[in-house]
Amino acid sequence: MKSVLLVCLALLFVVHNDLWWWTDSSRWFGLPVGLAFHLLICFAAALVFWGLTRYLPYDPQDVAEVGDLHPDASAARSEGGR
Amino acid sequence: MILAILGLYLCALLAIGFASRRMASSTGEDFFLAGRGIGSFVLLMTLFGTHMTAFSLLGASGEAYRVGIGVFGLMASASALVAPAVFYFLGVRLWALGKRHGYITQVQFFRDRYGSKSFGLALFVVLVILLIPYLLIGVKGGGITLEQITEGAVPEWAGSLIIVAVVMSYVSFGGLRGTSWANTFQTLVFITLGALAAVVILRSMGGVETALDRVAAQSPELLVRGEAIPPLKMLTYLLIPLSVGMFPHIFQHWLSAQSARTFRLPMVAYPLCIAAVWVPSVLLGVAGTADVPGLEGSAANGVLVRMIGLHAPELLAGLLTAGVFAAIMSSLDSQVLSMSSLFTHDVLRGTFGMDLSPAKQVLSGRLFVVLILAVTYGLSLASDPSLFRLGVWSFTGFASLVPLALAAVYWRRSTLAGAWAALLTVIALWLYFFTQAGDIPGYSVGGTGVMPVAVIFAAAVVALVVVSLMTRPPSEDRLGRFFPESAGLGSSEAHRISRQEGS
Numbered sequence: 001m002k003s004v005l006l007v008c009l010a011l012l013f014v015v016h017n018d019l020w021w022w023t024d025s026s027r028w029f030g031l032p033v034g035l036a037f038h039l040l041i042c043f044a045a046a047l048v049f050w051g052l053t054r055y056l057p058y059d060p061q062d063v064a065e066v067g068d069l070h071p072d073a074s075a076a077r078s079e080g081g082r
Numbered sequence: 083m084i085l086a087i088l089g090l091y092l093c094a095l096l097a098i099g100f101a102s103r104r105m106a107s108s109t110g111e112d113f114f115l116a117g118r119g120i121g122s123f124v125l126l127m128t129l130f131g132t133h134m135t136a137f138s139l140l141g142a143s144g145e146a147y148r149v150g151i152g153v154f155g156l157m158a159s160a161s162a163l164v165a166p167a168v169f170y171f172l173g174v175r176l177w178a179l180g181k182r183h184g185y186i187t188q189v190q191f192f193r194d195r196y197g198s199k200s201f202g203l204a205l206f207v208v209l210v211i212l213l214i215p216y217l218l219i220g221v222k223g224g225g226i227t228l229e230q231i232t233e234g235a236v237p238e239w240a241g242s243l244i245i246v247a248v249v250m251s252y253v254s255f256g257g258l259r260g261t262s263w264a265n266t267f268q269t270l271v272f273i274t275l276g277a278l279a280a281v282v283i284l285r286s287m288g289g290v291e292t293a294l295d296r297v298a299a300q301s302p303e304l305l306v307r308g309e310a311i312p313p314l315k316m317l318t319y320l321l322i323p324l325s326v327g328m329f330p331h332i333f334q335h336w337l338s339a340q341s342a343r344t345f346r347l348p349m350v351a352y353p354l355c356i357a358a359v360w361v362p363s364v365l366l367g368v369a370g371t372a373d374v375p376g377l378e379g380s381a382a383n384g385v386l387v388r389m390i391g392l393h394a395p396e397l398l399a400g401l402l403t404a405g406v407f408a409a410i411m412s413s414l415d416s417q418v419l420s421m422s423s424l425f426t427h428d429v430l431r432g433t434f435g436m437d438l439s440p441a442k443q444v445l446s447g448r449l450f451v452v453l454i455l456a457v458t459y460g461l462s463l464a465s466d467p468s469l470f471r472l473g474v475w476s477f478t479g480f481a482s483l484v485p486l487a488l489a490a491v492y493w494r495r496s497t498l499a500g501a502w503a504a505l506l507t508v509i510a511l512w513l514y515f516f517t518q519a520g521d522i523p524g525y526s527v528g529g530t531g532v533m534p535v536a537v538i539f540a541a542a543v544v545a546l547v548v549v550s551l552m553t554r555p556p557s558e559d560r561l562g563r564f565f566p567e568s569a570g571l572g573s574s575e576a577h578r579i580s581r582q583e584g585s
Binding site: 009012013016017018019021022023024025027030031032034035037038039041042043045046049050052053056 | 159298
């Protein structure tokens with residue numbers, strides 16, 4: 001599934017260069033197509049990253065263990081800012 | 083009215099700064115990284131607020147006025163794709179390494195990864211030089227904007243002084259916690275007010291479709307990308323938002339995250355926040371060509387202010403001023419704090435070897451915040467508006483350094499010599515392009531549309547790879563500290579073993 005999501009992300013980068021609408025002045029949802037399409041790219045990016053965050057580069061549990069190596073990090077951690 | 087609203091807004095910011103100080107402890111890690119305890123929502127708001135400057139309100143509408151709707155794809159949706167990808171592939175890994183080894187600054191990480199103080203010092207100098215114009219643009223831009231909105235009642239020097247004084251207060255009092263809280267408030271303010279301005283103005287113009295019909299009748303070229311944005315520019319401009327991967331202030335915010343999960347909301351919501359800010363700005367800029375035609379050059383950046391004057395009550399003008407200040411200060415505060423952090427940890431401690439107690443680190447951080455802002459203010463008075471052209475060059479420099487970060491966390495074979503080669507290549511090519519074309523607006527290599535960042539980035543990658551492969555690989559001991567999972571062990575097992583070794 002992660003591979004599928006990474007391919008989707010790569011596709012978004014490809015279609016970001018939407019040569020086929022370069023001079024098209026038609027409207028989508030009341031907006032010029034060159035703007036509406038890139039708005040859709042923003043929504044699609046949010047969706048893809050929603051999926052990808054399930055596969056973060058580090059498993060959160062591993063990172064919690066990694067954090068313990070630095071003694072000051074946990075000692076100085078504060079509740080503020082949460 | 084405008085000044086009263088702005089005054090209330092600034093008082094609210096100062097109150098947030100003072101409130102955050104009550105939660106602080108006197109350790110360097112608490113002052114510079116909020117004790118690595120920042121949660122998801124605050125991280126999203128503070129990353130977004132730090133990344134977006136006043137350009138996303140005033141500059142974006144000005145660019146849309148000049149170039150048309152293509153600005154959204156060129157700058158906004160590009161960032162919506164690239165910035166979360168950088169958080170995903172770089173941010174979380176650097177956060178984990180920062181937490182593991184106790185890094186507070188970006189330079190500490192690179193110095194440790196490549197085992198060289200001199201490389202760290204060189205990188206520090208480059209980062210500071212690239213950050214200075216960025217700071218100046220915020221301070222000077224705020225002064226100019228307030229002068230324009232108040233029609234000269236508040237001179238530029240006074241507007242800049244207000245920004246500097248307020249940022250100085252809440253950053254030096256609250257450190258990164260105060261900065262993050264203030265950024266959260268400010269980001270909410272400028273997202274909301276940008277959208278509110280668009281709704282009020284476009285309704286006054288008869289709705290979005292009516293406004294766009296008027297634009298189509300007068301300047302149809304603004305509703306397509308056409309010749310204004312060459313395809314190669316669109317393609318290579320995608321590299322510019324990579325700069326978030328090397329901004330010292332973004333790096334510092336990454337390290338302040340509470341856990342890996344904290345990054346989830348920023349990655350998902352970032353593209354939506356970009357759309358929420360940029361779509362209104364671009365629409366208002368394009369619609370402005372129908373209402374206030376004939377603005378030339380930098381005067382186009384004032385289109386939003388003029389539209390508000392035509393279509394909205396004075397209350398909205400006051401609120402927009404607060405929104406512009408919010409966008410400026412939410413970037414300036416993080417930049418100043420990151421520079422203060424770099425001077426404290428990389429110059430005083432790293433280069434001069436000063437043994438500073440936690441309390442002295444905080445004191446040093448506060449003094450540097452005051453000093454950096456005072457110097458920035460002085461320079462902003464002496465500089466002329468042409469400095470705004472430096473913005474894209476600053477971003478070009480940061481983006482071109484990203485191969486260094488990628489190699490440091492993903493490529494075991496990258497070496498100190500390779501890192502030096504990449505850094506020197508970036509410096510040489512950046513200086514070459516800047517001296518050739520620094521004062522040419524919209525410059526592209528050979529007029530092809532290719533942005534200089536594409537050439538510098540590619541050359542840095544080649545230099546890094548070739549020189550790394552020609553030199554001896556780093557020691558296994560050093561690599562084990564940064565790539566425990568690839569030493570033939572499962573990551574949990576590797577961490578457990580290295581923890582035992584550490585004890």
